[in-house]
Amino acid sequence: MKDVNAVEKKNAASRRRFGFSRQSLCIPYGVFLLFFVLFPLLLVAYYAFTSADGTFTFANFADFFADKTKVSTLLISIIVCILVTALCLVIAYPVAYILAKMKKSVAFIFLMLFITPMWINFVLRAMAMKELLSLIGIPLGNFANIIGLVYDFLPFMVLPLYSTLIKMDKSLAEAAADLGAGKVKVFTSITLPLSMPGVISGAMMVFLPVMSCYVITDTFSGATGFSVVGKLISWCFLGENGTLSNINGGATIALVLLVIMFLTMWLTGGFKDEDGARGTNL
Amino acid sequence: MKTVRQRISLFVCAIVLFCLAFMPINSAVSVYAAPITGGEITVFSWEDYIDEGDDEAEDEELRTSILDIFEEETGIHVNYYTFATNEEMYNEIKRDPDACDLVCPSEYMIMKMKSEGLIKPYDIPENWEEYGSPYIKENIFGELGMTEDDKTYAVGYMWGTMGYLYNADKFSAEDLNHWSAIWNSEFRGKTTIKDSIRDTYIMAIAVVYEEELLEQRDKFLNEEITEQEYHDILFEIFNRADDATIEKVEEKLLALRPNLYGFEVDSGKSDILTGKIDVNFAWSGDAVYSMDEGDEAGVNLAYVVPEEGSNVWFDGWVMPKNANEELARQFIDFLCRPKIAIRNMEYIGYVSAVAGDEILDWIIDTYELLDEEGYLELSEGEKEDYFETDISYFFGEDAGTILLYTDTVGRQYSTQYPDYGVIQRCAIMDNFDDDTLVLINAMWNRIKLITLSDAAIILISVAIGVLILSGIAYKFKDKLFCKKIKK
Numbered sequence: 001m002k003d004v005n006a007v008e009k010k011n012a013a014s015r016r017r018f019g020f021s022r023q024s025l026c027i028p029y030g031v032f033l034l035f036f037v038l039f040p041l042l043l044v045a046y047y048a049f050t051s052a053d054g055t056f057t058f059a060n061f062a063d064f065f066a067d068k069t070k071v072s073t074l075l076i077s078i079i080v081c082i083l084v085t086a087l088c089l090v091i092a093y094p095v096a097y098i099l100a101k102m103k104k105s106v107a108f109i110f111l112m113l114f115i116t117p118m119w120i121n122f123v124l125r126a127m128a129m130k131e132l133l134s135l136i137g138i139p140l141g142n143f144a145n146i147i148g149l150v151y152d153f154l155p156f157m158v159l160p161l162y163s164t165l166i167k168m169d170k171s172l173a174e175a176a177a178d179l180g181a182g183k184v185k186v187f188t189s190i191t192l193p194l195s196m197p198g199v200i201s202g203a204m205m206v207f208l209p210v211m212s213c214y215v216i217t218d219t220f221s222g223a224t225g226f227s228v229v230g231k232l233i234s235w236c237f238l239g240e241n242g243t244l245s246n247i248n249g250g251a252t253i254a255l256v257l258l259v260i261m262f263l264t265m266w267l268t269g270g271f272k273d274e275d276g277a278r279g280t281n282l
Numbered sequence: 283m284k285t286v287r288q289r290i291s292l293f294v295c296a297i298v299l300f301c302l303a304f305m306p307i308n309s310a311v312s313v314y315a316a317p318i319t320g321g322e323i324t325v326f327s328w329e330d331y332i333d334e335g336d337d338e339a340e341d342e343e344l345r346t347s348i349l350d351i352f353e354e355e356t357g358i359h360v361n362y363y364t365f366a367t368n369e370e371m372y373n374e375i376k377r378d379p380d381a382c383d384l385v386c387p388s389e390y391m392i393m394k395m396k397s398e399g400l401i402k403p404y405d406i407p408e409n410w411e412e413y414g415s416p417y418i419k420e421n422i423f424g425e426l427g428m429t430e431d432d433k434t435y436a437v438g439y440m441w442g443t444m445g446y447l448y449n450a451d452k453f454s455a456e457d458l459n460h461w462s463a464i465w466n467s468e469f470r471g472k473t474t475i476k477d478s479i480r481d482t483y484i485m486a487i488a489v490v491y492e493e494e495l496l497e498q499r500d501k502f503l504n505e506e507i508t509e510q511e512y513h514d515i516l517f518e519i520f521n522r523a524d525d526a527t528i529e530k531v532e533e534k535l536l537a538l539r540p541n542l543y544g545f546e547v548d549s550g551k552s553d554i555l556t557g558k559i560d561v562n563f564a565w566s567g568d569a570v571y572s573m574d575e576g577d578e579a580g581v582n583l584a585y586v587v588p589e590e591g592s593n594v595w596f597d598g599w600v601m602p603k604n605a606n607e608e609l610a611r612q613f614i615d616f617l618c619r620p621k622i623a624i625r626n627m628e629y630i631g632y633v634s635a636v637a638g639d640e641i642l643d644w645i646i647d648t649y650e651l652l653d654e655e656g657y658l659e660l661s662e663g664e665k666e667d668y669f670e671t672d673i674s675y676f677f678g679e680d681a682g683t684i685l686l687y688t689d690t691v692g693r694q695y696s697t698q699y700p701d702y703g704v705i706q707r708c709a710i711m712d713n714f715d716d717d718t719l720v721l722i723n724a725m726w727n728r729i730k731l732i733t734l735s736d737a738a739i740i741l742i743s744v745a746i747g748v749l750i751l752s753g754i755a756y757k758f759k760d761k762l763f764c765k766k767i768k769k
Contacts, residue, residue: 069727072734075742134558139471140544223542226732235727238370245373267753 047251060252096161140222164198333629403433409618415637436598438635442566477545567632584692591707
């Protein structure tokens, strides 16, 4: 014990000599967090609760929730998020499952096929996909919108699922099989419950960004498709379509969106990162 | 306990890192906020809205930017910044009135800035006095009250009309000479309109008041009303924005929505070339661009301004309150030189508000048009294919006669310089006041977005509420239901 203490004291002494502790390395990130995360968030909250001339008001929220079109867009966005997340899950789970069962070298190739498109900017990918859809003959609109969103967010679902499944202890499944569980039983009582952290973190990776991903819906919606809430915010801030910008209104919608996101995160336990699956996402 | 030394080093470290984090931003800011001293002006304009030199041009002169030529001549350096929408520019000027010396907004924004006192009148530049088109100077500026005595609030830069650009292999001008044409099912999924309420509003107004507009036009053609009366009526109709009108416009546009391929401000130019759409509600400058491209790709496009009438617009140079008037005016004067105007026109593809013989000659040259002398040399048979087109409104009374080959109607030339008959049925659109703007914007939201029925809103809200509550219940299930077991 004494030795250990001595070593530690020595280390502490040398650290002191340089006047530099490990915590000091956090300073850049702390500064970044302060100025580019915390400060903007406070600004958003400030603008959401003030009118254009700077007085405190709840009118922005009243305006938003009294506008049927805006509320409809919010509700449609939530439904779309749920739908897209579900579709991604249905498509991605078998893929991740098969990949996890494959030989590592082969799986690597397939995994790269999923990852490489993500190196291309998603706006470009969306535009290419739009051309592809028109080639196949799928008209722009709600259906094309869903295809576009699923296409864009699928890798975000596959990767966390894959990393959870590959880390899973195979002996558990084997033991269950030895004890007489059928393949379906093994999947439902061993594999699926154990992969839940991956499912949740994948779902978060898809559900939350879809809300604000208006570039995709702009590309695919044509004249009749839906838009997501992000579009409303961009309208408010940029003052598009011949109107002046309404920063307060935009901040209000952004705040509503933030609340929804925090609620989802909190309910799914997204703040805890016990399994580390999230860390493996690109 | 931290030693003093440790604290100092921590502090220094933090400061260094802090400075590092802000360095790039800092330098960018300092470039932007360069003090305007001596020979320097800051110009705020649209992207690609000035000839900054074509690197591939054979002619040495065409390779140099117009801004450089200006600097060489006058010693005045131009800081050129761009904006993407009038509103973006307006917010910037509003935020910092000293930001620049010269801006190039559209007509309605000029009116708005003028009414809010953000811009100041300045002495009319000589070249604008001499070469500026009488149509822009007298008709449009006169109507908007741009000039006071020998001062003007704006100098015209580019101008144009709005109309339908269509695939001439599939349709003829007759198919599209009413704005309401694209409501027909034969264009289903094959048209685009502007993703900009101001422009689309004009088109919808023309459809809502189609009968009235056509009636007035007939009256004018039968000489029951004078040209001025007709124009005043047009101006009034195209600027209607009362509640009933907005409601009717909404109805019309909602009915149009399923018929559209999409809303655009940029992609329509190329979508019509690739055949995705057949009709595009277009600005004349974009129409000319598409026609040029179409000629190379073998797609025959044409442009028509429908019978009901249309919108004429312009972008002009204005000076914010604190601008350096002397230097800025020199720059405007330079841009109004016919030679420079031609370069900008060639580069941008829109039509300069500057007229003058040099530009007229350039047009005749570029489009191989016939003037009177050339016409007289033709044989009788050939003469039948030509007809006169009146552009004296733009180039002044002594512009002479230009003769146009029948087949080129609706093509580049007549899109850029419409016949006076077309111009007579075009009116400018004034600025909406703020209250109207709120109404129109809400209307536009309802057109662009989906509005659910009350029942659907309640149903979905309840469903989401239940989902959230069950989520909360699940999260706290231990605390809610298992208290006894824990004890």
